[in-house]
Amino acid sequence: MLQFALTRFISLSLSLIAASVVIFAVIEIIPGDPASFMLGINAQPDTIAALREQLGLNGSLLSRYVNWVSGMLVGDFGISYTYKVPVSELILARVWISLPLAVYALAISTLIAFPVGLIAAAKRGKTIDITIMGTTQLGIAIPNFWFAMILVLIFAINLRWFSAGGFPGWEEGFLLSIKSLTLPAIALALPQASILARIMRSSILDTLDQDYVRTARAKGLSQRQAIWRHALKNALIPVLTIIGMQFSFLMAGAIIIENVFFLPGLGRLIFQGITQRDLIVVESVVMLLVFAVIIVTFIVDLTYAAVDPRLRKR
Amino acid sequence: MKLLEVQDLSVSIHGTEILDNVSFNINESEIYGIVGESGSGKSMTALSLMGLLPNGSKSTGSASLSNTNLLKLSEEKMCSYRGNAIGMIFQEPMTALNPVQTIGKQVAETLIIHGQAKKKEALEIAREKLNRVGLFEEQFPLDKYPHELSGGQRQRVAIAMAIAMRPKLLIADEPTTALDVTTQSQILNLLKSLVEEESMALILITHDLAVISGLANKVAVMQKGKIVEKGKTNKIFKEMKHPYTKQLFSASNHVPERNTMAEETPLLELNHVIRKYKLPRENIFKAPQTFTAVNNVSFILKKGENLGLVGESGCGKSTLTRAILGLDELQSGEIFLEGHHVNAGKKLDSSLRRKMQVVFQDPFGSFNPRHKVGRLISEPFYLIEDRPTGDLLKNAINQALVDVGLNAEDAEKYIHEFSGGQRQRIAIARALIIKPSLIVLDEAVSALDVSIRAQVLDLLAELSNKFELSYLFISHDLSVVRNITDRVMVMKAGSIVESGDTQKVFENPTHPYTKELIAATPRLPENLTT
Numbered sequence: 001m002l003q004f005a006l007t008r009f010i011s012l013s014l015s016l017i018a019a020s021v022v023i024f025a026v027i028e029i030i031p032g033d034p035a036s037f038m039l040g041i042n043a044q045p046d047t048i049a050a051l052r053e054q055l056g057l058n059g060s061l062l063s064r065y066v067n068w069v070s071g072m073l074v075g076d077f078g079i080s081y082t083y084k085v086p087v088s089e090l091i092l093a094r095v096w097i098s099l100p101l102a103v104y105a106l107a108i109s110t111l112i113a114f115p116v117g118l119i120a121a122a123k124r125g126k127t128i129d130i131t132i133m134g135t136t137q138l139g140i141a142i143p144n145f146w147f148a149m150i151l152v153l154i155f156a157i158n159l160r161w162f163s164a165g166g167f168p169g170w171e172e173g174f175l176l177s178i179k180s181l182t183l184p185a186i187a188l189a190l191p192q193a194s195i196l197a198r199i200m201r202s203s204i205l206d207t208l209d210q211d212y213v214r215t216a217r218a219k220g221l222s223q224r225q226a227i228w229r230h231a232l233k234n235a236l237i238p239v240l241t242i243i244g245m246q247f248s249f250l251m252a253g254a255i256i257i258e259n260v261f262f263l264p265g266l267g268r269l270i271f272q273g274i275t276q277r278d279l280i281v282v283e284s285v286v287m288l289l290v291f292a293v294i295i296v297t298f299i300v301d302l303t304y305a306a307v308d309p310r311l312r313k314r
Numbered sequence: 315m316k317l318l319e320v321q322d323l324s325v326s327i328h329g330t331e332i333l334d335n336v337s338f339n340i341n342e343s344e345i346y347g348i349v350g351e352s353g354s355g356k357s358m359t360a361l362s363l364m365g366l367l368p369n370g371s372k373s374t375g376s377a378s379l380s381n382t383n384l385l386k387l388s389e390e391k392m393c394s395y396r397g398n399a400i401g402m403i404f405q406e407p408m409t410a411l412n413p414v415q416t417i418g419k420q421v422a423e424t425l426i427i428h429g430q431a432k433k434k435e436a437l438e439i440a441r442e443k444l445n446r447v448g449l450f451e452e453q454f455p456l457d458k459y460p461h462e463l464s465g466g467q468r469q470r471v472a473i474a475m476a477i478a479m480r481p482k483l484l485i486a487d488e489p490t491t492a493l494d495v496t497t498q499s500q501i502l503n504l505l506k507s508l509v510e511e512e513s514m515a516l517i518l519i520t521h522d523l524a525v526i527s528g529l530a531n532k533v534a535v536m537q538k539g540k541i542v543e544k545g546k547t548n549k550i551f552k553e554m555k556h557p558y559t560k561q562l563f564s565a566s567n568h569v570p571e572r573n574t575m576a577e578e579t580p581l582l583e584l585n586h587v588i589r590k591y592k593l594p595r596e597n598i599f600k601a602p603q604t605f606t607a608v609n610n611v612s613f614i615l616k617k618g619e620n621l622g623l624v625g626e627s628g629c630g631k632s633t634l635t636r637a638i639l640g641l642d643e644l645q646s647g648e649i650f651l652e653g654h655h656v657n658a659g660k661k662l663d664s665s666l667r668r669k670m671q672v673v674f675q676d677p678f679g680s681f682n683p684r685h686k687v688g689r690l691i692s693e694p695f696y697l698i699e700d701r702p703t704g705d706l707l708k709n710a711i712n713q714a715l716v717d718v719g720l721n722a723e724d725a726e727k728y729i730h731e732f733s734g735g736q737r738q739r740i741a742i743a744r745a746l747i748i749k750p751s752l753i754v755l756d757e758a759v760s761a762l763d764v765s766i767r768a769q770v771l772d773l774l775a776e777l778s779n780k781f782e783l784s785y786l787f788i789s790h791d792l793s794v795v796r797n798i799t800d801r802v803m804v805m806k807a808g809s810i811v812e813s814g815d816t817q818k819v820f821e822n823p824t825h826p827y828t829k830e831l832i833a834a835t836p837r838l839p840e841n842l843t844t
Contacts, residue, residue: 211409217366218404219424219475220397222389229423230412308414309459 001312004305012298019290020072024065027283037277051081068283077284082276087284090269095288097167098258098265101181101188102250108189109196110243116193117200122227124205132197139194148187148260155183165262184261188254192246199242203235210234236307244300248293317342317482317515318363322375323385325355325362332358334539335375340532342482345509345516347530347547349523349562351763352734355539356519360485363517364402365392379483398428401476405488407469411460417444417471418456424478443474447504465627466497470504477508484508485517490525494626494790499834502529521763523566524793524836527551535559551839561765567838568768569797570775572620580650581784582615582638582670582752587647589633607633609808610647615752615784622799622816623788624831630808631788635756638786639672652751668697671745675757677737681729688725691715691744698748714743717780719773735766739773746777754786759794771798792835796820804828 035051036043052058059067071078077087120132156164162183170177207213208231216226255267266285273281305311318340325333333355340346348356361367363377363384377384379399387395396402404410412420421440425431431439437456444454447470460468469489476484486505490498506529509516518530526533527547534544535558543556554560589608595601607630615621625631636642638649640662649656654666671694674680681690688711695701695710702710712722718739729737738758745753755774759767775798777783789795795802796816803813804827812825823829 211404211406212412214366215404215410215472215475216412216423218364218396218402220393220395220427221423222393225427230415233414234412310413310461 001305004312005302008298008301012294015294016291019294020069020287021065023283023287023290024068027279028061037279040277054079072284072287078280080273080278080281082272082278082281087281090281091266091284091288094264094266094269096170097181097263098251098254098267100177101185101254101258101263101265102247104178104181104185105188105192105250105254106243106247108185109192109246112189112193113196113200117197118204118227118232120197120201121204121208122224129201132201136194136197139190140198142191144187144191145256145260147190148184148257151183151187152260165260167263181263184254184257184263187260188250188257192250196239196242196246200235200239203238204231207231207235233307237304240300240303240307244296247296248289251289251292251296315342316340317344317380319378320359320363320375321377323359323362323373323377324375325358325367325371325373327368327372328370332371332539333362333373336536336539336541337375338534338541338544340483340515340517342515343509343513344532345506345518345530347526347533348517348519348536349521349526349533350536351521351562351765353538354536356521356536357487358539359536360402360487360517360519363485364396364400365389366396394428397424397476397481398479399481400483400485401479401481402485402487403469403472403476403489405491407465407472407492410472411468413460416457416459417449417454417463418458421471421474421478424475428479430479439478440474443478444471446477446508447471447474448500449474464497466493466501469493469497469501473501473504473508477512477514480512481514483515483517485519487519488521489518491520491522495792495831495834495836496626498525499836502836505529522836523551523562523764524838527838528836535562563838565764565768567793567797568764568771570768570771572775572798573779574800577617579617580614581617581619581652582786583650584614584638585612585648585650587611587634587637587649588645589630589637589642590645591633606808608637611805611808611810612647613803613810613813615786617751618778618782618784619801620778620785620787620799622795622802623786623805624790624792624795624802625805626790626831629805631805632756634805635672635754635786635788638754639670640667664697664699668694668748669750670752670754671748671750672754672756673738673741673745673758675760677734677741677761680741681737683729685728686725687715687727687729687732687740690729691725691740691747694744694748710747714747715740717746717777718743719769733766735762735770738762738766738770742770742773742777746781749781750783752784752786754788756788757790758787760789760791767794774798792820792831793837804831 035048035057039048039051057064075088077091079085080087080090083090116132120129123129152164155161163180167180168176204227208227213226213230216230217223221229251266254265255271258265258267259271266289270282270285273285316339320336320338323333323336324331336355336359338346348359350356358367362373365384365387367373373385375385384392384395411417418437418440421443422433422436425436425439426433430436441451441456445451449467449470454467460471463471489505490501493501502525505516505518508514518526520526530547532545533547533550534541535550535556536542537558542558543550550559554563587608588606588610590604590606592602593605611634623631623634633642637644637658638656640656640658642658643660644658649658651666651669656662656666691714692707692711695707711725715722715724720736720739720743729740732740759770762770771794774785778785787795787799799816801814802816802819803810804819804825805811806827812819812823812828819828820832823832
């Protein structure tokens with residue numbers, strides 16, 4: 001197991017290095033000078049020169065890359081051009097919205113998907129299964145921003161249970177903050193839950209057809225016991241993959257939902273960074289997201305090994 | 315004493331009749347064989363006794379175990395019978411165990427489910443039961459996972475689970491079909507000793523008459539959902555009153571008619587062939603170790619000869635086949651086909667490749683389901699420079715189909731419209747269409763029922779006479795190899811341990827391993843086979 005974790009850790013580190021090279025290269029490949037690109041076509045030459053100096057664009061390619069990476073390792077992401085504050089501060093403030101939002105949405109999605117998928121599988125072909133399959137189809141088809149607006153219309157404007165957007169800040173109280181993240185989390189979770197429920201269902205159905213479930217039934221287990229004791233753990237293996245992918249998506253993909261709810265999260269930051277051509281912000285946030293995705297993949301890999309003894313040997 | 319009494323058991327699934335008035339009785343401590351070909355209803359009979367029929371099934375009649383009608387029991391009550399009063403083991407030991415649970419837990423579960431013991435005590439009993447089936451503590455502690463065991467060992471675990479509650483009746487559905495002959499004989503001996511010592515009755519379901527004849531006191535022969543003949547095994551097999559029983563017998567020991575016409579010219583020549591695999595790294599800092607799958611193999615296959623290659627799973631048969639077909643690079647040694655060097659693993663000259671074709675075991679997995687048969691069998695033409703087109707192509711396809719006993723119209727059909735035997739004929743047509751000199755038959759008849767197998771063997775013999783084909787016949791089934799080959803090689807752990815004229819090797823094996831293999835092969839009693 002330790003062996004497995006170590007191997008995965010090395011591959012994680014290699015992925016991170018590769019990702020940083022790619023992100024660095026993309027910024028470098030952009031035609032023309034990043035400084036003049038950031039400042040627009042009407043910029044004065046001396047302003048550009050000053051920015052070049054500030055961005056550290058005057059060194060060699062290698063030294064710039066090393067500076068960038070070594071800076072990030074100690075938490076120095078550089079200074080945002082538009083906000084004039086360290087990027088690390090910008091990120092830190094926003095990570096505490098995006099991360100809880102992603103975890104919240106994932107928790108909702110998993111809590112819905114597991115029982116729903118399980119019930120649909122256990123009642124294959126019955127009315128409840130058909131209803132669930134139809135509903136999840138709809139859940140996948142509905143765009144989440146539209147669903148978000150409907151949620152705002154019902155729960156914020158008509159019922160006035162929640163506020164329509166914004167985030168009070170964690171210092172205003174845990175419950176209040178969670179409350180303001182609830183509608184966005186639901187809007188994010190719905191399509192994810194629909195996908196996950198369907199995968200859960202088909203994965204359980206696959207395992208129910210396996211020989212070892214038949215063996216379990218021949219031992220005297222009821223259908224329900226066979227699902228709980230034998231099918232479920234095996235069915236979780238493909239489901240875990242999807243959960244990992246969904247978490248990465250929720251971290252990075254909440255741009256639209258954060259805009260609908262005026263949440264100052266990473267999605268909004270990267271969106272603003274792009275529109276204001278603040279390459280330093282874009283570069284740093286993208287790297288951070290890549291880091292999050294790779295870490296999640298690492299955790300999923302470890303969970304695999306915990307579930308499946310066949311993987312521990314590799 | 316009567317243990318099980320099955321009366322007029324009929325089963326239909328979604329209206330299709332599967333079993334038709336099946337009746338038989340089993341006494342305590344008796345081995346009862348049920349024999350028949352696939353689709354005859356053997357397994358369905360067992361599953362109806364277990365109450366595990368697929369959804370949409372309806373059963374009528376009765377099946378009384380110690381005077382309780384199993385068919386009338388509620389699902390809840392049936393759960394307390396399964397694994398408790400009736401144990402069952404299945405055909406495929408590789409997948410029969412839960413891969414993410416230890417073997418100890420899985421055996422103990424039977425005891426816990428039936429309230430026989432609490433967890434700790436259940437694990438102790440599980441230890442005893444695993445010892446009972448020959449898996450002892452030192453090598454097989456309770457915390458082993460199924461993937462750490464071989465097929466035979468997994469089947470032993472499955473048996474331990476099935477007998478944990480000391481059931482009165484054990485049902486074994488093709489328990490050894492997926493196993494090697496030596497493992498098969500060990501498992502059959504184990505089942506036999508369990509029946510004797512635990513005073514348990516055994517229903518042994520198999521397609522293999524030889525397995526039944528050596529073991530069962532009584533036998534029922536099934537065909538198309540009916541029992542066509544039943545009674546004491548000796549009597550049934552001696553008298554063979556029913557034509558189907560007779561047919562099964564002659565098919566299982568079928569010797570195809572063929573002329574031996576081996577010339578002296580060598581067709582395929584292997585010189586000191588070595589194939590090594592890199593094993594997965596144990597440790598990222600260690601260099602991966604290598605495994606020698608084929609170790610210094612040399613032989614000559616003469617033109618027109620049928621050469622057999624037998625060995626148990628893992629002995630290197632398939633690796634050798636791949637090497638001969640030029641699919642993998644050799645680590646050492648040379649292969650020649652008609653004097654031309656087979657540059658294995660590199661891009662092989664198509665003129666060389668067209669001289670050898672292969673037929674694989676699985677008649678279901680080896681075709682693209684989205685192509686019509688005509689396209690499937692004409693695929694090897696891509697190996698030819700001037701491939702036929704238009705009418706020429708059509709004629710070639712038709713001829714190949716007719717050669718293997720199918721119709722020209724079949725070219726327009728899809729593969730799912732054919733049975734297993736027909737598919738294997740199509741696979742042979744595909745090999746035949748570019749008139750190769752060598753066909754490698756890799757377990758080509760192993761998945762087929764005995765009567766279909768006999769037909770396919772006849773077809774192979776006929777084609778080899780007609781087109782002067784040579785076969786390299788690879789199989790784990792010694793009796794088939796014995797009946798269709800001129801010469802045989804026995805392979806063990808990557809090396810050929812014995813080779814010679816088939817009849818001589820089978821009658822007078824010299825290597826201990828060959829002797830062991832032949833002794834382990836179940837045989838029909840000599841006096842019955844004529």
